Amino acid sequence: MNAPESATYDLPTRVASTPAVEVLSAEKTYPNGTRALMPVDLTIGEGEFVTLLGPSGCGKSTLLKMVAGMLEPTDGRLKVFRKPVQQIESSGRRMAFVFQSPTLMPWASVRTNVRLPLDLAGVPRKEAEARVSEALDLVGLEKFASALPRALSGGMQMRVSIARGLVTQPDLLLMDEPFGALDEITRHKLDAELLDLWREKKLTVIFVTHSIHEAVFLSSRVIMMAARPGRVVEEFEIPEPYPRTADFMVSPQFSRYAKKLQDSLLRASTAADEVAA
Ligand SMILES: Nc1ncnc2c1ncn2[C@@H]1O[C@H](COP(=O)(O)OP(=O)(O)OP(=O)(O)O)[C@@H](O)[C@H]1O
Incomplete structure (x- = not known):
């Protein structure tokens, strides 16, 4: 992806001012009786990069x-940009969801795949094409617009998926382990590019990962969750300046944050085992 024009990052961390997401005692029990989440209270400010970290099955x-x-809480409420989720359009704001698998249409070109949300929303073709070009440019895939997904590497397919999220010009980007299936080097490259996009587009990001290192590298705040039943157990600020370079990853402070998260993850996993025993 292209670096933002100005690479000077002055923020030690994003200051949570206006809430982008408010989770108000929201809980979830699936129809089969699985209690996936106990009541969660969480506020995410505009411009934050928040990671949800925790053992498998923690919700x-x-x-x-x-x-x-996409899912209704069994009890409690959620607000996005001060509105109930279903009324986000009335806030004039948008959100996009990027899944772990790129879920591209194999028979359609990169350009058509990225245009899909605009076609579904009935955006006129000319405007849609311009926005697709911009999104492909942002993820560095403009030269591959006519290619079919199978001609692309896993990392490039994920970039297509991110472009498809960005094409709707979202304010809030929800990402469910987007780079989990990629090799370490590709994952790190996409992490760095994602931070550039976050900064350039002034996004609010909620990012799910299993990786402590990814969480430390990316986040302004990490929410630690535990399983059986799923719940939020701790949270950590990562008040380090951006951009976070490869040097940050080998710094003593990076190791300190990683150790804190590792200890917390261990506590979260042990808590689940004790509940299960
Ligand atoms: N549709 C469903 N019906 C019933 N139970 C479900 C459903 N989806 C998830 N669960 C259960 O709810 C709990 C939380 O699942 P969820 O996928 O939210 O956890 P997770 O933290 O994202 O897990 P992972 O890290 O493995 O992806 C798990 O016990 C899971 O098996």
Whole structure:
């Protein structure tokens, strides 16, 4: 992806001012009786980069899908840009969801795949094409607009998926382990590019991962969750300046944050085992 024009980052961390997402005692029990989430209270400010971290089954995806309005809470409420999720359009703001798998239409070109949300929304073709070109440019795939997905590497397919999210010009980007299936080097490259996009587009991001290192590298705040039943157990600020370069990853402070998260993850996993025993 292209670097933002100005690469000077002055913010130590984003200051949570206006809430972008408010989770108000929202909980979820699935129809089969699985208690996926105990009541969660969480406010995410505009411009934050928040990561949900925790052992398998702790409800990260469930929480993200409730924020997206793809799942109804069993009890409690969620607001996005001060409106109930279903009324986000009336706030004049938009959100996009990027899944772990790129889920591209294999028979359609990169350009057509990225245009899909605009076609579904009935955006006129000329405007849609211009926005697709801009989104492909942002993720560095403008030269591959006519290619079919199978001609692209896993990392490039994920970029297409991100472009498809960005084409709707979202204010809030929800990402469910988007780089989990990629090799370490590609993942790190996309992490760095995502931070550039976050900064350039002034996005609010909620990012699900299993990776402590990814969480430290990306986040202004990490929410630690535990399983059985799923719940939020701790949260951590990562008040380090952006951009976060490769040097940050080998710094003593990076190791300190990683150790804190590792200890917390261990506590979260042990808590689940004790509940299960
Ligand atoms: N549609 C569903 N019906 C019933 N139970 C579900 C459903 N989706 C998820 N669950 C259960 O809810 C709990 C939370 O699942 P969820 O996928 O939200 O966790 P997660 O933290 O995202 O897990 P992972 O890290 O493995 O992706 C798990 O016990 C899971 O098996």
